[in-house]
Amino acid sequence: MDKDKKGVAPHPASVISVKAVKQEKKLFKNSFKASGKISAWQEIIVSSELEGLMIEEVYVEVGDKVKKGQLLASYNSRAIEIELNGSKAKVEELKITHDEARLNLERAQKLHNENSISEQELQGGEVYELRSAAQLKSARAQVNKFELMLEQVKVLAPDDGTILSKFIEVGHVTKLTQELFRIQRQSRIEWLAKVDVNHLNMIRQEQFAVIFLNDDQTLQGKVRMIAPEVNRHSQYGLVYVDLPSHELLLPGMFFSGQFDVGEYEALALPSSSIQFKHGFSYVKVIGEDGSITERKIIVGKYFKHYYEIISGLLIEEDVVKSGVEFLGTGDYVTVVNSDNQELNNNMLGSYLL
Numbered sequence: 139m140d141k142d143k144k145g146v147a148p149h150p151a152s153v154i155s156v157k158a159v160k161q162e163k164k165l166f167k168n169s170f171k172a173s174g175k176i177s178a179w180q181e182i183i184v185s186s187e188l189e190g191l192m193i194e195e196v197y198v199e200v201g202d203k204v205k206k207g208q209l210l211a212s213y214n215s216r217a218i219e220i221e222l223n224g225s226k227a228k229v230e231e232l233k234i235t236h237d238e239a240r241l242n243l244e245r246a247q248k249l250h251n252e253n254s255i256s257e258q259e260l261q262g263g264e265v266y267e268l269r270s271a272a273q274l275k276s277a278r279a280q281v282n283k284f285e286l287m288l289e290q291v292k293v294l295a296p297d298d299g300t301i302l303s304k305f306i307e308v309g310h311v312t313k314l315t316q317e318l319f320r321i322q323r324q325s326r327i328e329w330l331a332k333v334d335v336n337h338l339n340m341i342r343q344e345q346f347a348v349i350f351l352n353d354d355q356t357l358q359g360k361v362r363m364i365a366p367e368v369n370r371h372s373q374y375g376l377v378y379v380d381l382p383s384h385e386l387l388l389p390g391m392f393f394s395g396q397f398d399v400g401e402y403e404a405l406a407l408p409s410s411s412i413q414f415k416h417g418f419s420y421v422k423v424i425g426e427d428g429s430i431t432e433r434k435i436i437v438g439k440y441f442k443h444y445y446e447i448i449s450g451l452l453i454e455e456d457v458v459k460s461g462v463e464f465l466g467t468g469d470y471v472t473v474v475n476s477d478n479q480e481l482n483n484n485m486l487g488s489y490l491l
Contacts, residue, residue, distance in 0.1 A: 232270065
């Protein structure tokens with residue numbers, strides 16, 4: 139290679155013009171990831187309050203939205219109606235008996251006052267009146283019982299929600315306390331995030347969290363509750379995160395997500411200045427003579443197109459801002475953003491435009 143008059147070999151001509159950038163201070167979210175399943179906020183189990191009756195009609199299907207008090211199913215009520223009518227007739231009969239016993243007691247009291255009957259005969263009238271009153275009260279209780287059963291033939295939704303499960307069909311004869319429906323109360327869902335014990339103390343109620351629905355869509359929720367204990371074996375605790383309803387979320391599905399627990403300041407570089415290959419991160423450092431040196435660095439968190447720089451680069455060093463994949467160690471470049479060099483020298487963390 140020819141030498142100049144001073145005997146120094148000139149460096150090769152630059153292969154490309156580039157913009158340079160230095161590390162700058164950026165705010166990063168202090169966050170960590172977790173995973174867990176989607177669950178109903180509360181599940182309402184609607185059970186049978188009657189026994190031995192046949193389901194006459196079912197009005198809802200799985201997935202239906204229901205309102206509080208809405209009719210879900212009904213039983214055949216003929217047997218109860220017959221029993222109710224018989225109980226009402228018994229009440230009328232016993233009312234007559236009781237009225238008669240009361241009148242007889244009043245006459246016996248008058249006769250007793252006139253010394254016309256003995257104390258024993260008066261007591262007999264009192265006992266008969268009391269017995270007939272008790273029988274009348276028992277018959278009225280039977281009427282109330284069958285009236286209540288007549289109301290219970292209508293299976294009603296105890297609250298707003300979504301039908302998760304249905305265990306009956308028309309013609310089924312149910313047993314007492316048999317499960318008929320399962321309802322997702324108020325159609326609310328939550329994310330049961332499994333969080334490592336090292337991160338649990340960072341979480342507070344009402345804190346925000348996000349779950350990742352797919353590659354480009356997230357959903358924000360709010361921490362409702364932190365479980366009071368952790369699993370002894372896995373050392374994970376459950377965090378209950380309230381979520382808005384979404385068509386992609388169904389109870390039982392698993393999702394990953396993220397908790398944001400604050401912010402911190404760190405030196406960072408734009409993502410365009412970092413090359414990732416073979417599992418490592420690299421930047422192209424620009425020397426004073428325009429030469430390129432490939433440098434392996436360690437990066438941290440990513441936020442809004444910037445990566446946190448953990449180690450491997452000095453604060454004052456310039457790196458290529460973009461197009462790094464076209465350069466390698468030994469190449470020479472021309473920095474084209476010299477108009478801003480004075481600004482970069484005076485402000486730590488700014489980058490050349």
